[in-house]
Amino acid sequence: MTPLHAALERGRDRYNAKFAQARRASRKVEGAAFAEHLDALVAPIVAAVPAEAADASTEALYDLSLDLMTRSLLGHPAVVAVWRDLLPEVAALLAQAPRRVVASLSNAALAFDDPARWIAAMADIAPRCATPDELLDAGMVLAWTCGMAHWRESARAVLARLPEPLAMAAVAVGRPVPLPPTLADLLAALDDPWWRPGAPAGKPTSLALVGSAGGFRGFGGPFGAPPRVVATGGRLFAHDGEACFSLHADAFGATCQRHGTAPPAGAPAQAMVDAAGFVFWRGLGGRVVGLAGPSSLAATDDTLAVTLPHSHKVFLVAATR
Amino acid sequence: MSILRHFQKVSQAPTRPHPTPVERPFDVADLYRGPLDEGGVESQVAVPLDEKLRQAYFWVTNHAIINPFYDIEYNEAPPQQFTLGDQKIRVTLPSDQSYSSYVLLPLLNLAVRRRCLLVGGPGRGKTAIAILMGVLSGYSLRDVKRGIQHGQPQMTIADLLGNPLPSSLVNATDMDEVKIAWRRWLGMRIKIIDEYNRIPTRTQSALLTVMADNYAEMYDQIYECPDAAWYLTANDDAGGGTYQVIEALRDRIDVVVKALHFNTRFLNELLLRIEAGVKPEAVVPPEIVFTTEELDAAEREVRQVAVPPAVRRRIEFFASHFEFFEPAARQVEYMTKDTVKLAGIELHTLAGEETGKDAVADLGSQTRNGLSVRALMTVLSFVKAMAWFRGDREVSHEDVRQILPFVLHDKLVQNADSPFFEQSGNGALRSDHVSWIRNLFDLSCREYDRLGLDRDDPVERLSAEFDRGLEGIGEDEVRRRLVAIERTLREWSGGRKLYGHMYDDLLKLKYLHQRYTNYLKWLQWKG
Numbered sequence: 001m002t003p004l005h006a007a008l009e010r011g012r013d014r015y016n017a018k019f020a021q022a023r024r025a026s027r028k029v030e031g032a033a034f035a036e037h038l039d040a041l042v043a044p045i046v047a048a049v050p051a052e053a054a055d056a057s058t059e060a061l062y063d064l065s066l067d068l069m070t071r072s073l074l075g076h077p078a079v080v081a082v083w084r085d086l087l088p089e090v091a092a093l094l095a096q097a098p099r100r101v102v103a104s105l106s107n108a109a110l111a112f113d114d115p116a117r118w119i120a121a122m123a124d125i126a127p128r129c130a131t132p133d134e135l136l137d138a139g140m141v142l143a144w145t146c147g148m149a150h151w152r153e154s155a156r157a158v159l160a161r162l163p164e165p166l167a168m169a170a171v172a173v174g175r176p177v178p179l180p181p182t183l184a185d186l187l188a189a190l191d192d193p194w195w196r197p198g199a200p201a202g203k204p205t206s207l208a209l210v211g212s213a214g215g216f217r218g219f220g221g222p223f224g225a226p227p228r229v230v231a232t233g234g235r236l237f238a239h240d241g242e243a244c245f246s247l248h249a250d251a252f253g254a255t256c257q258r259h260g261t262a263p264p265a266g267a268p269a270q271a272m273v274d275a276a277g278f279v280f281w282r283g284l285g286g287r288v289v290g291l292a293g294p295s296s297l298a299a300t301d302d303t304l305a306v307t308l309p310h311s312h313k314v315f316l317v318a319a320t321r
Numbered sequence: 322m323s324i325l326r327h328f329q330k331v332s333q334a335p336t337r338p339h340p341t342p343v344e345r346p347f348d349v350a351d352l353y354r355g356p357l358d359e360g361g362v363e364s365q366v367a368v369p370l371d372e373k374l375r376q377a378y379f380w381v382t383n384h385a386i387i388n389p390f391y392d393i394e395y396n397e398a399p400p401q402q403f404t405l406g407d408q409k410i411r412v413t414l415p416s417d418q419s420y421s422s423y424v425l426l427p428l429l430n431l432a433v434r435r436r437c438l439l440v441g442g443p444g445r446g447k448t449a450i451a452i453l454m455g456v457l458s459g460y461s462l463r464d465v466k467r468g469i470q471h472g473q474p475q476m477t478i479a480d481l482l483g484n485p486l487p488s489s490l491v492n493a494t495d496m497d498e499v500k501i502a503w504r505r506w507l508g509m510r511i512k513i514i515d516e517y518n519r520i521p522t523r524t525q526s527a528l529l530t531v532m533a534d535n536y537a538e539m540y541d542q543i544y545e546c547p548d549a550a551w552y553l554t555a556n557d558d559a560g561g562g563t564y565q566v567i568e569a570l571r572d573r574i575d576v577v578v579k580a581l582h583f584n585t586r587f588l589n590e591l592l593l594r595i596e597a598g599v600k601p602e603a604v605v606p607p608e609i610v611f612t613t614e615e616l617d618a619a620e621r622e623v624r625q626v627a628v629p630p631a632v633r634r635r636i637e638f639f640a641s642h643f644e645f646f647e648p649a650a651r652q653v654e655y656m657t658k659d660t661v662k663l664a665g666i667e668l669h670t671l672a673g674e675e676t677g678k679d680a681v682a683d684l685g686s687q688t689r690n691g692l693s694v695r696a697l698m699t700v701l702s703f704v705k706a707m708a709w710f711r712g713d714r715e716v717s718h719e720d721v722r723q724i725l726p727f728v729l730h731d732k733l734v735q736n737a738d739s740p741f742f743e744q745s746g747n748g749a750l751r752s753d754h755v756s757w758i759r760n761l762f763d764l765s766c767r768e769y770d771r772l773g774l775d776r777d778d779p780v781e782r783l784s785a786e787f788d789r790g791l792e793g794i795g796e797d798e799v800r801r802r803l804v805a806i807e808r809t810l811r812e813w814s815g816g817r818k819l820y821g822h823m824y825d826d827l828l829k830l831k832y833l834h835q836r837y838t839n840y841l842k843w844l845q846w847k848g
Contacts, residue, residue, distance in 0.1 A: 021597055064357055071356050100359045107355025140349040151349035158349060248347075257347070 004038065004046040007058035015062060026070040037065055037074055041083040048088040053095030060098035064106070078109035081119055089123040090135060097132040104136055108143065113220070118146045121173045128166050137162055141170040147253025150246070152193070160187055171197055193250035193302055194318040204319030207279050207286040207304075213247055213254035214238060216312040222256045223312045229305040230266025231298035236305050238314050239263040249303055249316050256314075269297040271304050279304070284319055291315060332379035335372060335712075370611075370619045371709050374428055377457055377609040378710075381424045385453055385601035386446050387587045391419040392755070393723045395711075418711070422755075426578045426727050427454050427552065429706040431611075432619045434510075435699065436532060436551040436573055438517075438731070441580025443556055448515055449602065451552035455511040456605045458550070459612055465513070468506035472519035474563050478527045481520075482507065482537045482544075496541040503544045507537055510549045510613060517553040517570075519563040525570050532573045575699040577730035579755075619709075626705040628716045631775065636700065636721060638774065639765040642684040642821035643733065644691025648672070653831075656824065658690050669738060678818050680740045684761055684768075685821040687741050689734040696732040703728050718766075726758035733758060768822075779809050780826045787833055791840050799841045806834045 001009070008015055023029040042061045049057045068074040082105050087094060094101045105122070109115040121142045122135075129135040137158050144155035159167050164183045171186060172179055177198025180186045189195050194210055215221020222245055227238040229247070236247035237259060244263045245256035271281035277292035278285060281304050295309045304317040353359065368376070382388055394400070395417040403412045423439075430437035431454050439447040448469070455465030470481060482504055489500040506512060512531075514520075520528065531537050532551060537544040553574065555566075594600075611619070628636075648671040649660040661668055668689055680686045700721075707720040737751050750757035769775075783806060791799075810830055813823065 067357055073356060103355075103357035103359045104353035106357050107359075108352045110355050111352055136353065140352055143349060143352050148349070148352075150347045151352070154347065154349040 002043050002047055003049075003051065003054045004043040004058060007046060007054045008038075008062075010055065011059070018062070018066065022066045022070060028072055029066065029069050033074065034065065034069060037069075038062075041080065045083065045087045045091060045094070048091035049095040049098075050092065053098070057095055057098040060102055064099065064102050068106070073110070076110065078112065078115045079106050081115055082106055082109040086119045086122055086126075090126045090129075093126065093129060093132050093135050101132050101135070105139070108139060111143070111148075112146075117174075118142055121146060124173050125166070125170055128169050134162070134166060138166060138170045141167070142173065145171060145173070145252045148255060149250050149253050150248035150255050150257050152248065152250055152252075156187065156190060159183075159190075194320065196251045200321060202321050204282075204284070204321055206320060207281060207284050207288065207317055208320045209288050209291070209315060210251070210303075210318040210320065211249055211254045211316045212313045213249060213316065214245075214256050214312060214314045221312055222258075226295065226309060226312055227307055227314060228263075228296035229298040229307050229314055230263050230296075231269065231300055231305070232264045232266040234300050236298055236300060236303065236314075237263050237266070238305070238307070240312075247305060247314060254316060266298060269299040269304065271297050271299050273297065273306060279306075279317055281317065282319055288315075288317060291317075332376050332383070336375040336379055370615055370622060371712050373609060373611070373615070374432060374619065374710055375712075377611075378420070378424055378428055380606060380609055381428070381450070381453060382421055385605075386424060386450055387583065387590050388421050388423050388446075388581070389584050389587060390421045390423065390581050391415060392422050392581075393420040393425060395419050395719060395723070422727060423578055423580060424450065425710070426576050426703075427451070428457075429703060429710060430454075430552070430576060431458065431511075431550045431616065432623055432709070433702045433706045434548050434550045434616070434620060435575040435702065436553065438574045438577045439552060439554045439580060440577060441556070445580035445583070447554040447580050448513070451513045451515075451554060452602050453605070454550065454552060455509075455513065456602055457610055458511045458616065459610055460509065460511060462602055464509075465511065468509050468511070469513045469515050470506060472514060472516040474519060474521060476520050476524050478524050478539070481524055481527055482531075482539050485540055499540045499542060501539050501542045501544070503537065507531065507544055507546050510547055510616070512549045512551045514551070514553045516555060518555045518566050522564055522567060525564070525567050529567065529570045529573065532570065571731060572693075572695070574731055576703060576727050578727060623702070623706045623709045626709050626714055626716060628701065628705065632716050632718055632721060634774065634778070634781065635718065635766055635769055636697075636704075637825075638769045638822055639725075639762055640692045640697060640700075641825040642761075642765060643688045645685055645819075645821035645824035646671070647678075647819060653824075653827065658688075662690070668736065678820065681744060682768075683820055684764055686739045687736055687757075687761065689736045692729070692732065696729065699732075700725060700728050722759060722762055725762050726755040729758050730754055733761075780829055783809070783833055784829065787836065791836075794840075796841060796844050799837050799844065803834060803837050803841070806830050806837070 019029070019031075019034070023031075042058070042065065045061060046054055046058050065074065068076075068079060073079055086105060086109075087102065090101065090105075109119065112118055118139075122139055125138045125142065126135060129138055140151070140158045141155050141162070144151050148155075159170065160183070162170065167183050168179055168186065171190075175197050179197055180189050214223050214227060217224045222243070223238070223240040224242055225240040227240045227245075229236060229238045231237070236249075238245050238247055238256060239262070243261055244259045246259040248255050248257065269281075271279070273279050273288075273291050273294045275292055277287050277289060279288050279291060281299065291306050291308070293309065294306045296307045298305045302318060306315045306317060307313075308315070394413060394415040396415055397417040400416045401414045403414075404410065405412060427437050427439070427450050439451065441447055452462070452465050452469075455468065456462055460468070470476075483502050486500045486502055489498060493499045514528065517525075517528070527537070531546060535546045535548070537546065644657045644659065646658045646661060646668070647656055649658065650656045658668060661671060672686075678686075703724045704716045704720050707724050708714070708716045711720070713720075735751065735754065735757065741747055742751050750760060774781075783802070786802065810827070813827070817823070819827075
């Protein structure tokens with residue numbers, strides 16, 4: 001008998017009543033699928049938690065499983081990935097606050113289009129975390145470094161409050177590169193959004209295409225038509241005639257976030273891209289392949305956004321070392 | 322969703338969205354916010370207290386008390402109305418967030434810590450809502466239930482307040498040495514008196530001391546009670562029951578709420594509860610439970626809500642109709658219903674001497690009394706609480722219109738003999754006091770508008786002039802103001818009938834005249 005089955009046996013009446021009540025409240029609750037979920041995903045987690053926490057962990061996992069089932073999320077790939085690949089790896093921390101850890105990590109996975117990278121990074125960092133709070137804080141930093149650029153500012157604040165070894169490890173997860181010697185130095189280096197862990201310090205010397213954002217709505221992107229960009233107040237916005245999005249980009253990734261329907265008024269970019277694709281900006285120049293004949297340009301202090309007449313993407317140029 | 326979680330579901334904030342022009346910054350903490358509830362109070366985002374009270378309101382109405390009534394109606398656009406039946410009953414579909422008085426007023430009472438009377442037939446959930454208020458205040462269900470004082474004909478003062486410790490009673494050589502085992506409910510911030518009209522008269526007097534003065538006394542020993550929200554229940558609105566409720570105790574009731582009937586279309590909800598064995602008061606979600614500090618802060622926030630001058634004037638105008646009773650005296654100051662009452666004379670025996678006034682138009686003819694200072698203070702507290710509950714920081718006309726009937730329900734005694742009630746369609750107002758008082762306020766506002774007092778109110782103008790202070794005002798200016806007061810009075814004396822609202826204006830002008838006269842004398846003495 002597995003620890004899960006033993007725990008279910010100990011609370012048999014209660015668990016049966018919960019299931020019966022949930023089934024009465026929602027037609028989506030279905031016995032066979034639920035039992036399969038318990039065997040396939042919950043049993044390994046309960047087997048991994050310390051024996052003394054098996055009952056509390058089972059209770060939280062059981063309740064949340066019923067919640068997920070009533071919301072038709074029990075088989076969601078992101079939820080399955082977290083329960084299968086991450087929760088057994090964080091079992092010791094899960095045992096300290098079962099409901100909070102399981103619900104938070106499941107909610108987080110649903111925030112990603114593809115949570116695989118974040119889940120792998122979380123599994124890597126978990127052994128360095130002493131408490132559920134540290135795990136969840138590290139998870140926020142990893143969400144940022146896995147591409148959620150719109151959370152950059154608040155994630156840096158979380159990074160600053162982590163214990164130094166954990167903070168350094170969180171930024172280095174999946175990047176075996178040398179980092180600045182202290183957390184203060186690391187935070188200073190991260191002031192430049194285009195600084196990549198392991199990159200040398202020094203003045204930028206050239207312009208380069210550092211990333212892109214957006215894409216055609218039919219392929220999962222935000223834009224129904226080739227967008228145009230504007231910049232105001234140190235922020236970039238892209239609009240396609242129907243909707244406006246704020247653009248967030250740094251060395252870890254780029255995202256577009258809905259920002260009403262009409263673009264804000266923006267100032268013209270102090271930059272130029274000629275017909276041959278030569279880019280002139282911030283006193284630097286250089287040819288960036290593919291950017292000839294742009295439809296719009298917009299720039300902040302550190303990022304030049306370029307759109308093309310026949311592309312649904314926004315191309316991002318920055319000064320690099 | 323399990324049944325337990327169904328009953329513990331709290332409405333998502335904001336429950337009453339206000340325009341938010343400020344863009345919310347991106348916060349990485351949103352990573353963990355999603356469909357699954359993390360549970361635990363510590364994981365909750367701090368919500369404003371008015372929002373928390375609204376969440377409590379919606380939880381109670383959606384999951385705890387089956388009370389599908391919206392008798393406190395707000396409209397942001399003209400509402401749809403339908404007329405039904407031979408009596409042309411009008412049904413209104415409110416166009417803004419509206420509320421059930423039966424849940425809302427006990428919650429407002431919790432915020433302002435006053436005394437709420439729940440009336441209605443047996444088994445309508447009066448005690449249940451009082452218990453919920455106790456649980457929402459942070460007490461355990463067990464403590465709340467133990468703290469309920471159940472009124473019964475044999476209830477003694479000792480049952481209510483406590484007992485002297487026998488050992489100290491035997492050994493005491495002085496009253497100071499008697500130790501009292503005070504009842505625990507006296508120290509609670511929620512006080513529930515079930516069926517208070519079954520308490521014997523003598524014990525009611527002891528209860529009055531606790532309610533009115535917030536202390537209990539026994540054997541010369543005093544127990545100081547903390548500020549508390551009171552909930553009293555009664556099966557009989559008229560104050561009947563086993564014992565007549567003493568008038569002073571009835572007068573301490575700040576707001577009266579009626580338990581309405583059970584809507585049979587919701588029988589299935591009852592069935593669900595029986596089958597699931599769920600008692601809502603046992604599963605109150607922790608996120609809507611208030612701490613003592615939060616209730617203190619809520620009360621402070623309510624007090625900060627502003628009453629704009631235009632709204633204040635309409636309350637003043639409304640309240641001015643009722644006390645004046647011309648036949649009561651020869652001297653103007655004593656022309657009040659209170660004079661008649663103190664003389665032990667029935668109002669109707671003098672009513673025939675009222676001459677010249679239209680008894681239907683005279684709102685004062687509909688009541689047997691005027692409004693006390695306590696009643697007006699309660700009105701102001703509850704209208705502020707209503708505005709605060711809706712997330713506003715200023716009281717609106719509609720807040721006053723909706724709250725007045727519940728605060729004045731037992732305070733404004735209806736004169737059912739008034740010719741007003743003989744008019745077609747007004748008979749039902751004899752029994753429906755909520756509609757009657759609301760109608761009184763509407764009629765008062767109509768008269769206020771007819772008189773154009775928002776545009777031109779000479780008494781308000783003269784009062785504002787006086788409120789700026791007398792310092793530095795010379796004799797000429799004082800004389801000018803005295804003449805202005807006299808001119809106003811002269812204009813009024815030109816054959817106009819004297820109604821209640823003019824009576825208070827008249828006395829205010831006399832007051833201002835006297836203040837200026839005294840000041841003028843002082844200026845002349847000073848030379």
